[in-house]
Amino acid sequence: MLKTLNQALEILNLFTQEHSRWTSKEISQKLEIPVINVYRILETFVANEYLLKDKDSKQYEIGPALTILSYLAFQKYNVYTMIHPYLEELMKETGEAVYLIKSEANYAINVDAVIPENKVSFAVSLNKKIPLYSGASYWSILAFLPQKIIDETLSSPFTNLLKPKKLTPEKLQKELEKVRKTGWSVSYEITTPDVVSISAPIFSNKKIVGALTVAKPIFRTKKEQVSVLGQLVKTTANQVSVTLDKNNIQLNSYTFFKERGKASL
Numbered sequence: 001m002l003k004t005l006n007q008a009l010e011i012l013n014l015f016t017q018e019h020s021r022w023t024s025k026e027i028s029q030k031l032e033i034p035v036i037n038v039y040r041i042l043e044t045f046v047a048n049e050y051l052l053k054d055k056d057s058k059q060y061e062i063g064p065a066l067t068i069l070s071y072l073a074f075q076k077y078n079v080y081t082m083i084h085p086y087l088e089e090l091m092k093e094t095g096e097a098v099y100l101i102k103s104e105a106n107y108a109i110n111v112d113a114v115i116p117e118n119k120v121s122f123a124v125s126l127n128k129k130i131p132l133y134s135g136a137s138y139w140s141i142l143a144f145l146p147q148k149i150i151d152e153t154l155s156s157p158f159t160n161l162l163k164p165k166k167l168t169p170e171k172l173q174k175e176l177e178k179v180r181k182t183g184w185s186v187s188y189e190i191t192t193p194d195v196v197s198i199s200a201p202i203f204s205n206k207k208i209v210g211a212l213t214v215a216k217p218i219f220r221t222k223k224e225q226v227s228v229l230g231q232l233v234k235t236t237a238n239q240v241s242v243t244l245d246k247n248n249i250q251l252n253s254y255t256f257f258k259e260r261g262k263a264s265l
Contacts (some may be wrong), residue, residue, distance in 0.1 A: 004037075004041070007041060008041045008044075008045070010033065011027055011038065011041055012045075014027060015051075015060075015062050015239070018225065021046075021054075021057075021059040021061045022057050022059060022061075023060070024042055024058070024060075027042070030035040036262075043238050045063070048065060049065040050065045062101045062127065064072075065094040075246070077249055079250075079253055079254050080257035080261055081252055081257070082252065083186070083243065083244075083245065084112065084258070087099075087100055087114045087212075089236070090114075090212070090232070090233070090236045091115075091116055093120065093232060094216075094229060094232065096116060096215065096220075097113065097114070097115045097215050097216060098113070098213065098214055099137065099214075100112040100113075100210065100213075100254070101130075101137045101138070101199075101211045101212075101213060102210045102252075103145070103210050103211075104151075105147075106131060106149050107130060107131055107134060107140050108137070108138050109126075109127055109130060110125065110126050110127070110128065111126060111127065112256070112258060113118050113126060114171040114209045114217060124192075132149070132153045133156060133161070133172055133188060133190050135190035135199075136186050136187040136190075136198060137197055137213040138211070139176060139199070140184070140200055140201040140213075141188055141210065141211050143176040143177075143180050143185075143201070144201055145181070145208060153168060154173065155169070162190065162191060162193065163189075169180045172177055182189055182230070183200055183201070184231070184234045184236075185198070185230075186197050186198045186199075186202040186226055186233050187229060188218065191217070192215075194217055194219065196217075196226070197213055197214070198213065198214045198226065198229045198230050198233050200212055200234040200236075200237035201232070202237050202240050204241065204251075205244075205245060207250075209244065211237070211248045212236055213231055213233070214232075214233050
């Protein structure tokens with residue numbers, strides 16, 4: 001590792017939305033780098049317009065050259081614009097609500113939803129931590145996580161469920177085996193009354209990163225429709241996985257790009 005280059009990158013990483021202007025002395029104190037070294041690095045950035053310097057305050061801020069790099073990175077790694085259209089298309093095909101769930105260690109969160117208009121639907125909170133025993137969306141993730149997390153989930157009290165006693169560790173273990181075998185999962189009224197959820201796992205470079213789910217009212221769901229929907233969700237989830245693989249990205253920055261996309265509208 002090149003020491004000076006590493007220091008230069010550490011300096012750039014200090015410039016955030018919350019703290020967008022720095023003096024060389026402040027950076028020196030923050031990173032514990034000699035002020036003369038900081039000054040030389042900063043002036044090199046200024047010479048190449050990666051940073052700008054206020055002559056009066058002696059403060060530095062992000063320069064126009066970084067805008068080009070940021071734009072290129074934003075376009076290349078904008079996972080929201082890559083994946084959201086799959087949710088839209090699946091909603092149109094099924095006529096039902098579609099959700100994108102992201103894996104987060106020993107829990108998961110709903111990061112996106114596409115809801116059909118003029119149909120009975122239900123509210124699902126986004127960006128909320130959900131235990132991995134909480135229905136098909138989460139079983140599709142749990143089935144492919146390390147055994148340690150599976151064991152911890154199986155031994156949990158299942159308190160997040162409508163009827164906790166209806167799900168036992170043995171039943172959940174069987175559900176996980178079904179997911180691995182068929183590539184999709186289904187659950188009925190696990191956390192939301194009168195709702196059936198049909199879900200399939202999403203991978204990136206063979207690592208589980210999330211799940212795709214169609215959720216619909218039970219009264220609109222015939223038994224013979226479930227397997228058809230399961231295969232459809234599985235197919236779309238596989239397409240999402242291929243897209244993530246192709247671009248060598250995961251779902252970690254999905255919410256970031258989603259929020260930026262809405263802000264630009």
